[in-house]
Amino acid sequence: MRMAELAQCSGVSVATLKYYLREGLLPAGQAQSATRAAYSEEHLARVRLIRAMVEGAGMSIAGVRRVVSALDNPPSSRHELLGVAHHALPSPNADHPVSAEVSELVAALGWQVSPGAPALRSLSAAVETARSAGVPLGTESLVGYARASERIATVDVAGVPLGDASAALTRVVVGTVLVDPVLAALRRLAQEHTSSAHTGR
């Protein structure tokens, strides 16, 4: 298909497609002449993925570029792939030091995670921010949240397709980022239900 059709099918403007091409997020089409190129279904899938990451997940162009380059050269194991995906994901406060409390929590939970996992830094920063705003996150609460997170992760990991590394990476990145808002909404509904069930008013 030509660029105009790619724009129509993906719902992304021609100007934005050209931007994706310039940024190296979208591979060039097959040249037909000096001013024309043909785009395939794979280009369309890539544009939809980029759009989901940028608009749906609010990822930066740098983050999208990391995912896209991992897609073009995907790692072989599911575990390694998760590492690549997590490093590509937007990580708030990725320069925050890992707190002793978070290291101890992870050890107490028996979790096997790489010491360089960006989420260790994000978690340290998030706990500190919440606490400085008056939300007392004790060990009991954090362990409760962590056990619930294990159940979420079990659902997440079960959904990652085996075999096709590119599909798996897409699923992890997009699934992790785009399911966060699903979980945030479910949490609010569960709060309302739990509060109504517990207090009866």
Add this chain to the structure above:
Amino acid sequence: MRMAELAQCSGVSVATLKYYLREGLLPAGQAQSATRAAYSEEHLARVRLIRAMVEGAGMSIAGVRRVVSALDNPPSSRHELLGVAHHALPSPNADHPVSAEVSELVAALGWQVSPGAPALRSLSAAVETARSAGVPLGTESLVGYARASERIATVDVAGVPLGDASAALTRVVVGTVLVDPVLAALRRLAQEHTSSAHTGR
């Protein structure tokens, strides 16, 4: 204390404090003269809360204003208070219609939630966005996420102080918003652990 001291203690600049005053987020201090006012510990607590909502939680000024006005006139029951808090929280896609699927899911879960809950709309939009990006969220996955969310909500609701409605409202709003990043980080770590435990590589 004077405004300069309020700025120093809270870490918020005088210019920003004046902005909070103009926006009606921070009550005026006790006038000492035409150009001087005195601020109390309550002002300091309010500034810290506003800062946590704006910077820590990324809330809009309109959202902060809703919380602050609810704080000045807090509802009496914990359940009602949750409703106020949830309406004040940032709700992505709050104009999205509630999907039949989400209504059926909530009914199947046996959750008691108000039909006007903004999270029903956010959830409908988030499920649609994830799916259009190729993340197939089936009923089984959604129920799995919902059950995990119930465990999270139990920890959340247990942390809400009873008796003092103002403290409870603060806790719900700040706790809900500021614990979201804690949960997002825990989810990523749990994914890594679960993946390593399941695949052994």
